[in-house]
Amino acid sequence: MAGAPGATFNPSNTIVNRSLADAFAADIRAWIATRDEAALIRALRSPCSGVPHDVAAAYAVIASRVGPLIDTIGRERLALPAPDRDAVLRFAARVATVNETTEIASHFELPPQTATNDVDSGSPFELAAAAAPDERASVRARQTHFSASALNAYAECSRKWYYRYVCSAVEDPGSSASTYGTAFHAALEDFHAEFPEPSAEHEAAMRTRLEGYVNWAFERFRADFDTAVEVELQKRRAQRTAVRYVDWLLAQATRAPFTVIGREIAANLDLDGFAFIGYIDRLDRDNATGAVTIYDYKTGSIATSAAEYRDKVREFRDFQLPFYYWARTATGDRVTRLALIPLKDALLDVQPISLEVVPVAAPERTRGDAALGTITVADLERARARMIEICRDLTSGALQQFPSTTDPSACTYCAYALACIDKPHDERERFGR
Ligand code: SF4
Numbered sequence: 001m002a003g004a005p006g007a008t009f010n011p012s013n014t015i016v017n018r019s020l021a022d023a024f025a026a027d028i029r030a031w032i033a034t035r036d037e038a039a040l041i042r043a044l045r046s047p048c049s050g051v052p053h054d055v056a057a058a059y060a061v062i063a064s065r066v067g068p069l070i071d072t073i074g075r076e077r078l079a080l081p082a083p084d085r086d087a088v089l090r091f092a093a094r095v096a097t098v099n100e101t102t103e104i105a106s107h108f109e110l111p112p113q114t115a116t117n118d119v120d121s122g123s124p125f126e127l128a129a130a131a132a133p134d135e136r137a138s139v140r141a142r143q144t145h146f147s148a149s150a151l152n153a154y155a156e157c158s159r160k161w162y163y164r165y166v167c168s169a170v171e172d173p174g175s176s177a178s179t180y181g182t183a184f185h186a187a188l189e190d191f192h193a194e195f196p197e198p199s200a201e202h203e204a205a206m207r208t209r210l211e212g213y214v215n216w217a218f219e220r221f222r223a224d225f226d227t228a229v230e231v232e233l234q235k236r237r238a239q240r241t242a243v244r245y246v247d248w249l250l251a252q253a254t255r256a257p258f259t260v261i262g263r264e265i266a267a268n269l270d271l272d273g274f275a276f277i278g279y280i281d282r283l284d285r286d287n288a289t290g291a292v293t294i295y296d297y298k299t300g301s302i303a304t305s306a307a308e309y310r311d312k313v314r315e316f317r318d319f320q321l322p323f324y325y326w327a328r329t330a331t332g333d334r335v336t337r338l339a340l341i342p343l344k345d346a347l348l349d350v351q352p353i354s355l356e357v358v359p360v361a362a363p364e365r366t367r368g369d370a371a372l373g374t375i376t377v378a379d380l381e382r383a384r385a386r387m388i389e390i391c392r393d394l395t396s397g398a399l400q401q402f403p404s405t406t407d408p409s410a411c412t413y414c415a416y417a418l419a420c421i422d423k424p425h426d427e428r429e430r431f432g433r
Helices: 018-034 037-045 053-066 069-074 082-097 148-156 158-167 176-194 200-220 228-255 306-314 320-330 377-396
Strands: 258-271 274-286 292-298 335-342 353-358 372-376
Touching: 018 037, 037 053, 037 069, 037 082, 053 069, 053 082, 069 082, 148 158, 148 274, 148 320, 148 377, 176 200, 176 228, 176 258, 176 274, 176 292, 200 228, 258 320, 258 377, 274 320, 274 377, 292 320, 306 353, 306 372, 306 377, 320 335, 320 377, 353 377, 372 377
Parallel strands: 292 335, 353 372
Antiparallel strands: 258 274, 274 292, 335 353
16 A cells, blocks of 8 residues: 655545545535534545545445444554555544534645636646537438348338448347358259259159258358357258258149249349349249249248238338349349248248239238238339339438337347447337346
8 A cells, every 4th residue: 555655635646626625525524514424434535535545445444344434543453554554544633623614625735726727737637628519411322232121221220221331330240040041042042053943753852952952051151150059950940941942842843833043143223323233032934934933032030921021012111022023024024923932930831922913903812811912013113113212312411310210129130239229118128127
């Protein structure tokens, strides 16, 4: 414990300012008025007491156990080097002689405080004047290419879009769920390169080869999983789902033979001067009619019915399949069906959420929860117009604010959740503690 022998003030070089001196004086006055031990201990521990910090802390602890601070100091309960002992005894002596009429600053030899200098002149720090806040400025999207997933992010939560595409605030490290999706996509891409025309006659080979492709894909992405156990669990889940995928392929091929004409193919589209890019998971051509179906593999949660997915498109909450539709239509394909293939749950049969593209809305012949439904060209045109509108907004330079979503479910897997102070409160967590 070190202290300056003759120092009566701030021997440990702690910065002392007006508020510390005021607080010290208030504590001493409280002690004078009510013999408040807590106030006296606070005064002892103040840099204004002249007692080194560690000595003051030690006496505070002893006094809290054995009784009045001044008595504890008087009994010299701590064996201290002479300078520290002198400092603490000096403090006790001053406390013992202070009363209501005492001028505390001079009695405890506090340095003079001036109105303009809150910080002790010996302080190594100078407080700078507060800087004026920056002018609020607008933000302009810097992308040279847009994607449907960027617009989906914007539609889901514009704050999320801002974090991801303007700030690049946090790199999303991904998760085992996203790596599962990446690996499964890769396995199916390889599989359909070998089996572009699935048929019952190749069933055994298809099953064996898909199992191999899944194993190989999960090996390739092994490093992206957190643990070896995670790799195994996710691979087995993919294997079980792959069995159901082949079941569905065979049933589909029996009903209407088809050829896979594209896997992970680039979809480029110019929408009113805004360049869009994306990748289509799978493109099929019906062998009898030549009609094209666009498939998107989904390894996360998706709409549970065709009507639900169509509502998302109509409400401009999902642009993925509309974008693919217009990209392939621009190349001359006759696209008649848009479908999401759910590959998340190994316990469920693969049952795509499928929308037939129709020229005009017809009365629905299916239940609202059916996997099959229709979507009109007008719906897809509105989605396209909205995509252009959003791009205009994002590139206009007029946007100054990016409100956070009001839907707490959007935040569940958001990579920015920790940094986002405006995220909505999730009612489900109300009783979570
Ligand atoms: S935590 Fe929620 S509100 Fe915040 S950016 Fe993410 S999705 Fe938006």
